[in-house]
Amino acid sequence: MVQEYEIIVVGGGPAGLSAGIFISRQKASCLLISKDLGGQLNLIPKLENYPGTIMSSGPLLAKTLENQYLTFNGEMIYDTVERIDETESGLKVKTNRSEYIAKAIVLAPGKVPNNLGVENESAFANKGVHYCTKCDAPFYQNRVTAVVGVGGYLVESGILLSRMASKIYLIYKGGGMGGDKDMIASLEKKENVELVPQSSIKSLSGNNNLQSITILDNSGNEKTINVDGLFIEMGSKINLDFVRHLVKINPKGEIEVSEGGKTSHPAIFAAGDATSIPYKQIIAACGDGAAAGLSAFNYIEKLKGKPGIRADWKKTIGDSVFHY
Numbered sequence: 598m599v600q601e602y603e604i605i606v607v608g609g610g611p612a613g614l615s616a617g618i619f620i621s622r623q624k625a626s627c628l629l630i631s632k633d634l635g636g637q638l639n640l641i642p643k644l645e646n647y648p649g650t651i652m653s654s655g656p657l658l659a660k661t662l663e664n665q666y667l668t669f670n671g672e673m674i675y676d677t678v679e680r681i682d683e684t685e686s687g688l689k690v691k692t693n694r695s696e697y698i699a700k701a702i703v704l705a706p707g708k709v710p711n712n713l714g715v716e717n718e719s720a721f722a723n724k725g726v727h728y729c730t731k732c733d734a735p736f737y738q739n740r741v742t743a744v745v746g747v748g749g750y751l752v753e754s755g756i757l758l759s760r761m762a763s764k765i766y767l768i769y770k771g772g773g774m775g776g777d778k779d780m781i782a783s784l785e786k787k788e789n790v791e792l793v794p795q796s797s798i799k800s801l802s803g804n805n806n807l808q809s810i811t812i813l814d815n816s817g818n819e820k821t822i823n824v825d826g827l828f829i830e831m832g833s834k835i836n837l838d839f840v841r842h843l844v845k846i847n848p849k850g851e852i853e854v855s856e857g858g859k860t861s862h863p864a865i866f867a868a869g870d871a872t873s874i875p876y877k878q879i880i881a882a883c884g885d886g887a888a889a890g891l892s893a894f895n896y897i898e899k900l901k902g903k904p905g906i907r908a909d910w911k912k913t914i915g916d917s918v919f920h921y
């Protein structure tokens with residue numbers, strides 16, 4: 598028999614887990630389906646910018662969020678969602694191993710950063726090689742760094758690093774950089790930025806941590822430079838094949854959301870890095886996950902003819918319960 602839930606959350610990263618916490622705390626039946634626990638949190642051994650914690654780690658935050666969700670009796674399974682379809686009995690969620698029905702869905706499938714594709718790249722991940730400049734640039738104050746990437750990602754990464762690192766090599770394949778013209782002009786004037794056009798990275802070296810990179814230019818010349826850190830900004834993959842027939846997706850391949858995580862489908866809400874929000878950070882994913890969770894809860898309440906709530910807390914005065 599197909600199991601039924603009021604709300605199903607897709608994704609066990611910070612957005613999905615936060616949505617699950619806010620849904621299950623309202624005592625709605627909630628199933629969270631995810632390929633793994635934590636998503637991109639697993640790529641963050643040192644977490645400095647999550648408000649309320651001075652220094653934490655991504656995996657520790659993921660475990661804490663999971664425990665919090667389970668405390669409120671939320672259910673969780675590890676599986677991959679292959680397709681969501683509308684049926685007469687509700688939204689059918691087909692996974693690798695099973696099928697479920699829900700009245701509302703919260704999508705939080707996040708994204709995965711693209712690799713550079715150089716041999717031994719993974720051996721230096723978080724040991725000098727980084728995939729999120731806005732997250733990890735502050736660890737490189739007054740140190741020598743390089744950035745390799747494409748389009749606006751490269752330019753934004755260069756600008757950020759130029760405020761912190763002592764030296765930045767900006768490596769790109771073409772003759773010029775793509776992206777915002779003013780930002781490119783500002784980068785070109787920075788004394789600590791060295792442009793390395795028509796080049797790519799051939800190899801990475803170091804003992805435990807990254808120590809140098811070898812650059813290959815279009816004429817076949819090689820140059821090895823010592824760096825403390827390399828930032829890879831090659832964009833990221835968002836896979837929405839399982840739901841793209843139901844919700845509006847923007848030209849960047851993100852789910853278009855409005856206030857409260859609403860999508861173009863009345864019963865489907867979304868949060869986190871897979872959506873059109875501007876700042877792809879954990880705190881934003883958690884906040885938007887909470888909002889999308891509450892929106893989904895209000896949606897199912899309205900189906901039952903109930904008024905819904907405005908916040909996740911309430912006050913009892915006499916016999917009356919006030920929701921804020």
Ligand SMILES: Cc1cc2nc3c(=O)[nH]c(=O)nc-3n(C[C@H](O)[C@H](O)[C@H](O)COP(=O)(O)OP(=O)(O)OC[C@H]3O[C@@H](n4cnc5c(N)ncnc54)[C@H](O)[C@@H]3O)c2cc1C
Pocket residue numbers: 607608609610611612613630631632633634635636637638640641643644645646647676677678679705706707708709710727728729732733839868869870871877878879880882
């Ligand atoms: C290297 C790196 C360092 C970072 N450092 C920081 C930092 O220091 N501070 C900060 O604030 N942010 C940081 N970020 C960004 C932060 O990790 C993301 O903004 C945040 O994780 C987004 O959360 P999310 O829940 O939207 O997505 P994700 O974390 O990507 O989680 C998505 C989840 O959905 C699951 N999923 C996807 N598709 C399916 C499917 N079809 N079926 C089932 N499950 C599915 C995935 O397995 C995953 O569990 C960093 C990112 C990277 C890559």
